[in-house]
Amino acid sequence: MSVGIEHYVLLSMGLFCIGLFGILTRRNALMFLMSVELMLNAANINLIAFALYHGDLTGQVFALFVMALAAAEVAVGLGIILVLYRNFRDVDVTVPTTMRW
Amino acid sequence: MAVFDLPGWTGLAPALILAATALVLFVVDSISPRSTNRAVLAGISVTGALASLAVAVWFIAAGVGQSGLEGLGVIELFDGGAEFAGGSQFVVDQMALYFMIIVAVVTALVSVASYDYMDGHTYQAEYYSLMILAATGMSLMAAANSLVTIFIALELASLPSYALVAILKDNRGSVEASLKYFLIGALSSAIMVYGISLIYGATGSLQLDAIASELAAADADDYAYDGILGLGILMLIGGFAFKTASVPFHFWAPEAYEGAPAPISAFLSSASKAAGFVIAFRVFTTAFPLEVTAGLIGIDWTWAFIILAIVTMTVGNFAAATQDTVKRMLAYSSIGHAGYALIGLAGLTVDGGELVMGAAMMHLLVYGFMNTGAFLFVALAEYWGVGRTFEDYNGLATQAPVACFALGIFMFSLAGIPPLGGFWSKYFLFTGAIGVGSTAMLVVAAALVVNSALSLYYYSRLVKAVWIEDPLVDRDALTQPTGLYAAIVFAAVMTVVLLPAFGPVSETAIEAAAAVI
Numbered sequence: 001m002s003v004g005i006e007h008y009v010l011l012s013m014g015l016f017c018i019g020l021f022g023i024l025t026r027r028n029a030l031m032f033l034m035s036v037e038l039m040l041n042a043a044n045i046n047l048i049a050f051a052l053y054h055g056d057l058t059g060q061v062f063a064l065f066v067m068a069l070a071a072a073e074v075a076v077g078l079g080i081i082l083v084l085y086r087n088f089r090d091v092d093v094t095v096p097t098t099m100r101w
Numbered sequence: 102m103a104v105f106d107l108p109g110w111t112g113l114a115p116a117l118i119l120a121a122t123a124l125v126l127f128v129v130d131s132i133s134p135r136s137t138n139r140a141v142l143a144g145i146s147v148t149g150a151l152a153s154l155a156v157a158v159w160f161i162a163a164g165v166g167q168s169g170l171e172g173l174g175v176i177e178l179f180d181g182g183a184e185f186a187g188g189s190q191f192v193v194d195q196m197a198l199y200f201m202i203i204v205a206v207v208t209a210l211v212s213v214a215s216y217d218y219m220d221g222h223t224y225q226a227e228y229y230s231l232m233i234l235a236a237t238g239m240s241l242m243a244a245a246n247s248l249v250t251i252f253i254a255l256e257l258a259s260l261p262s263y264a265l266v267a268i269l270k271d272n273r274g275s276v277e278a279s280l281k282y283f284l285i286g287a288l289s290s291a292i293m294v295y296g297i298s299l300i301y302g303a304t305g306s307l308q309l310d311a312i313a314s315e316l317a318a319a320d321a322d323d324y325a326y327d328g329i330l331g332l333g334i335l336m337l338i339g340g341f342a343f344k345t346a347s348v349p350f351h352f353w354a355p356e357a358y359e360g361a362p363a364p365i366s367a368f369l370s371s372a373s374k375a376a377g378f379v380i381a382f383r384v385f386t387t388a389f390p391l392e393v394t395a396g397l398i399g400i401d402w403t404w405a406f407i408i409l410a411i412v413t414m415t416v417g418n419f420a421a422a423t424q425d426t427v428k429r430m431l432a433y434s435s436i437g438h439a440g441y442a443l444i445g446l447a448g449l450t451v452d453g454g455e456l457v458m459g460a461a462m463m464h465l466l467v468y469g470f471m472n473t474g475a476f477l478f479v480a481l482a483e484y485w486g487v488g489r490t491f492e493d494y495n496g497l498a499t500q501a502p503v504a505c506f507a508l509g510i511f512m513f514s515l516a517g518i519p520p521l522g523g524f525w526s527k528y529f530l531f532t533g534a535i536g537v538g539s540t541a542m543l544v545v546a547a548a549l550v551v552n553s554a555l556s557l558y559y560y561s562r563l564v565k566a567v568w569i570e571d572p573l574v575d576r577d578a579l580t581q582p583t584g585l586y587a588a589i590v591f592a593a594v595m596t597v598v599l600l601p602a603f604g605p606v607s608e609t610a611i612e613a614a615a616a617v618i
Binding site: 005009012016019023029032033036039040042043044046047049050051053054056058059061062065066069072073076077079080081083084086087088093096097098 | 248249252253256260263264267270271273274276277279280283284287288290291292294295297298299301302305306307329
């Protein structure tokens with residue numbers, strides 16, 4: 001085994017930071033969703049790598065749950081983005097600023 | 102007693118009843134998809150919430166979670182059998198039942214109030230079933246005893262909430278609020294699950310008791326995982342801060358509460374906040390014992406909560422004082438109250454702290470009535486269509502004295518004026534914080550007093566507008582919607598009645614806190 005646990009953790013941290021960077025810089029709501037997916041998948045890499053490292057299956061099973069929850073979250077998120085588009089004719093997250101209604 | 106004969110899984114009955122209620126609502130919806138029969142739908146959800154409340158009260162009265170001779174002991178569920186030493190995924194103790202009661206009460210109040218508020222809305226069944234599903238998630242959060250079940254229950258509470266905020270599909274404010282709530286929620290749950298993965302890496306376990314025993318067995322002088330453990334804990338705090346609307350993840354709260362339908366704002370700011378606190382209490386008392394964790398990561402995690410408590414209550418109250426619209430003021434005040442409840446975690450010490458944590462639990466119960474009531478009054482004002490600013494509320498008391506009297510009770514209780522419920526919980530928080538004895542906790546107690554004094558300014562401003570000022574424009578006669586009135590009056594009565602009943606409540610809360618510490 002030449003690939004140690006630290007490589008997995010570095011990979012997942014990199015992925016997490018890419019996702020976070022995407023959230024902080026993108027204005028398109030869909031890109032925002034994709035960035036969140038990247039962050040969730042970074043956690044999945046961690047969970048599976050640590051499950052192998054500890055010789056324990058809990059992490060792998062939890063990773064499956066996280067995937068299912070991520071799918072559910074995207075489903076709700078796309079619904080919200082759809083009504084956002086219907087109301088504002090745009091999916092730019094900086095456009096809706098009507099809160100002082 | 103009969104409880105002895107019930108199988109163990111019935112310990113989750115308060116949550117299971119809510120889940121069954123949601124399914125019944127789905128069945129009704131599938132039989133008549135376009136039904137706008139509000140009486141049936143609201144009736145089903147109120148019945149479910151009250152049944153859940155009754156069972157939770159019965160369990161806590163029968164002694165579930167109490168140790169000793171007359172108690173029935175803590176119910177541990179899904180521990181994988183005797184050969185598997187992983188510990189239980191759910192635990193039904195006094196703290197779990199206590200928070201299940203808060204969630205069920207708020208759900209019942211909000212369901213009753215929604216009967217009038219959602220009048221004329223197309224998606225009735227969807228509204229009630231989403232609300233009951235979110236309540237199921239919050240109820241399960243109270244009993245979750247593993248990072249897996251905590252995360253799943255948290256998502257079960259969050260996902261329906263995002264949709265509920267956007268339920269007024271053609272209302273720009275509602276959609277915008279939902280978008281902001283969803284974006285920050287998705288970000289914070291991603292951060293939280295990454296924190297969970299780091300804690301799993303450091304300890305090799307996701308069950309809270311197993312994490313604690315793993316940490317206790319670790320060698321403090323030669324511990325290799327201190328970095329990822331500390332980072333993991335920090336990221337977990339981020340997830341809790343979102344759910345409880347505390348700094349640094351509080352930005353969503355004013356927007357989401359202002360844009361959402363007012364009953365949903367009441368639901369989110371009371372029940373959802375309480376559920377966020379119960380998981381924070383459980384994780385930090387069970388999984389990360391103070392002494393052991395401080396030895397491993399080199400810093401005491403109560404410091405994080407001391408800072409968060411002070412910053413959260415100050416930010417919330419100062420921002421609330423500058424608002425023009427009533428709903429936004431209440432939203433910021435709700436952030437301030439999250440800061441008060443955070444004292445419960447900030448005041449924990451190695452050999453105690455049940456008094457502060459019990460006080461925080463009491464505050465969340467009283468808050469469940471007074472804050473829900475205050476938001477329901479806003480719902481009533483929206484139902485009348487009187488407008489959103491303080492000036493628009495001028496002189497309402499001449500037309501609706503009963504509701505405005507209730508509003509006065511809520512406002513003075515939120516501010517912590519002596520004879521009302523809110524005073525007692527703040528008093529316990531204050532004495533508890535002083536009792537800890539450290540300088541930092543004295544600062545926290547001082548911040549609590551200063552902020553409460555400041556909050557009196559903006560709460561009494563609303564009372565003054567309603568009772569003393571003259572209306573700016575002439576209004577037509579105001580109707581008296583039965584459901585909203587019933588919910589508001591009940592919440593007001595409970596805010597007052599909790600005063601003589603405070604003995605048993607505080608006893609239960611402190612006992613429940615002592616059991617988990």
